[in-house]
Amino acid sequence: MPAPSTCGPGLVGRPVAQTGLAGDQCASTCGCGAQQFVPVEWTPERLDRLLQWTSLDAPPDLSVDPYSLPAPTPIEGVCGAVIVNETLKQYRLQTFATEDAARAANAKVTHLDPCGACSTLADLAVYAREPDLGRKVQDCGVKTLTAGLEANVTCLSDLGFTSSCARIWAYNTRFTRTKCFGTCFPLLEAPYHLEDGGLNACLECDERESGPIFKAVAGRTRRNTGIPSAICRPCAEVRRVTHEW
Numbered sequence: 001m002p003a004p005s006t007c008g009p010g011l012v013g014r015p016v017a018q019t020g021l022a023g024d025q026c027a028s029t030c031g032c033g034a035q036q037f038v039p040v041e042w043t044p045e046r047l048d049r050l051l052q053w054t055s056l057d058a059p060p061d062l063s064v065d066p067y068s069l070p071a072p073t074p075i076e077g078v079c080g081a082v083i084v085n086e087t088l089k090q091y092r093l094q095t096f097a098t099e100d101a102a103r104a105a106n107a108k109v110t111h112l113d114p115c116g117a118c119s120t121l122a123d124l125a126v127y128a129r130e131p132d133l134g135r136k137v138q139d140c141g142v143k144t145l146t147a148g149l150e151a152n153v154t155c156l157s158d159l160g161f162t163s164s165c166a167r168i169w170a171y172n173t174r175f176t177r178t179k180c181f182g183t184c185f186p187l188l189e190a191p192y193h194l195e196d197g198g199l200n201a202c203l204e205c206d207e208r209e210s211g212p213i214f215k216a217v218a219g220r221t222r223r224n225t226g227i228p229s230a231i232c233r234p235c236a237e238v239r240r241v242t243h244e245w
Contacts, residue, residue, distance in 0.1 A: 013232030020191025030235030079115035080107030116219020118165035180205035
């Protein structure tokens with residue numbers, strides 16, 4: 001359970017019914033004074049502007065399941081979108097050592113940590129649009145349980161994910177199923193949080209077993225993008241990113 005905050009409940013999120021926390025346990029902003037973080041309001045107009053942009057990068061090759069490979073070595077950095085053609089709305093993604101380095105190169109920081117399979121602006125639009133994204137990913141996994149990985153990739157792509165981002169989510173789902181099925185199956189409809197604000201056992205298992213490789217390969221997470229979600233997080237874990245699109 002996160003330590004109490006003098007400026008609020010200490011957890012930040014966009015609660016839904018299944019979050020399982022009262023309003024005084026999870027706020028839409030966190031911090032106070034000069035340290036207050038007010039996440040971007042993702043209006044339909046703002047989301048539409050994101051979707052007008054086209055990435056010129058080739059999609060990452062995820063033909064091999066990264067969960068079958070040695071864990072990648074963590075590296076530091078931030079992911080920036082480098083504008084190639086403002087008129088045509090074209091950009092490339094590049095990992096920079098720091099936020100200052102990204103800004104010096106006239107890149108817009110799109111999330112902290114290095115770029116990966118989910119770093120495009122199209123994927124950002126999905127993350128920003130869906131407060132309970134984990135539920136929709138879970139639904140795809142359940143619906144395609146017997147149909148196989150490619151059916152799950154198709155279901156996830158239908159949410160708006162790029163092909164590579166859909167694939168790492170599908171690999172993550174499959175790996176979590178092998179590691180956490182006995183824990184997660186009874187909790188499919190359970191609240192995401194315990195009464196004390198901690199995560200339920202299924203989410204804890206997913207984060208422990210699948211989270212490190214997913215974060216390294218996907219690049220973008222809701223937390224390192226500054227997007228609160230239906231799973232409430234300690235304020236310090238939701239990184240402060242300004243999205244100017």
